[in-house]
Amino acid sequence: MREIEDQVEQYGGDRLETTGDRSVLGTLALVESHFADVLASAPRETTAAGRGRLARYANEALVRQYEGFFARPWARGDAGDSVVDFDCECGSAQCVRQVPLRRADFPGGPLLAPGHPAPAG
Known part of the structure; x- marks a missing residue:
């Protein structure tokens, strides 16, 4: 786990920490909120x-x-x-x-x- 954390830090990636006190839907909401700008600008497949x-x-x-x-x-x-x-x-x-x-x-x-x-x- 520490190896992955080190790589995220090394490459400047976004990191969200959870403590296990959120439900799956709560964690999903946190991720969606954090990446809202990226999600909003992502191309959408319409077909x-x-x-x-x-x-x-x-x-x-x-x-x-x-x-x-x-x-x-x-x-x-x-x-x-x-x-x-x-x-x-x-x-x-x-x-x-x-x-x-x-x-x-x-x-x-x-x-x-x-x-x-x-x-x-």
Whole structure:
């Protein structure tokens, strides 16, 4: 933990400390408040296709994280056998569904929750 704190300090990153007395929603509110300016100026995806691409990007990043972790010599197990909660890539602005899937079964195309259509475009 101290190593991460040192890196945040070294690179001038923002740091928020919590004491464990906040709920998850309270912590989320603190983070949103701290980063309000950044969040307000961030580009917004307004199409299902764009949101689907962002979800795909996030899911592929999870794949790389699992592969990177299990590539370490001290890691036990296999990245492919790990069950990961991936985000549905349907692109609906209301979709919060996750798809639990073995890393080895991660598809080459859109990963969709049951009954969800692929985004158009």
